[in-house]
Amino acid sequence: MSFKLIKVENISKEYKENVILGDISFKINAGEICAVIGKNGAGKSTLFKIMTGQITATKGQLLYSYSEKRHHSIGALIERPAFFREMRTNTEKIAEILKLVEHTNNKILFSEFSLGMKQRLGLALALILTQIY
Numbered sequence: 001m002s003f004k005l006i007k008v009e010n011i012s013k014e015y016k017e018n019v020i021l022g023d024i025s026f027k028i029n030a031g032e033i034c035a036v037i038g039k040n041g042a043g044k045s046t047l048f049k050i051m052t053g054q055i056t057a058t059k060g061q062l063l064y065s066y067s068e069k070r071h072h073s074i075g076a077l078i079e080r081p082a083f084f085r086e087m088r089t090n091t092e093k094i095a096e097i098l099k100l101v102e103h104t105n106n107k108i109l110f111s112e113f114s115l116g117m118k119q120r121l122g123l124a125l126a127l128i129l130t131q132i133y
Contacts, residue, residue, distance in 0.1 A: 005030045011060035013046050020046050097127045
């Protein structure tokens with residue numbers, strides 16, 4: 001029997017009277033690759049926001065076998081990167097992660113970043129967030 005990493009059981013999300021997700025269930029075992037495919041508006045981003053603790057499900061549960069800290073060891077880039085002015089973490093770790101994602105030019109203003117630069121920075125943020133908690 002393989003080690004279960006994530007198990008999603010009957011997750012549903014409703015906003016007012018609109019059902020965004022209806023009884024979604026699946027499991028991901030260690031070493032497996034999972035893809036979520038669907039049309040625009042199908043609820044893919046909503047599912048990932050639930051899995052990362054950004055929003056709560058209306059019903060259902062998530063089981064994370066590797067940690068009791070549920071969402072805190074998951075870093076994710078959903079839709080577009082969001083950055084926070086008051087986020088604090090280890091500056092040495094930030095420099096290391098920025099180098100890892102090949103984003104070391106700090107002379108350009110964020111407003112002038114290309115989409116690719118913003119995505120690399122978003123990936124760095126996801127990696128940094130996994131280090132904070």
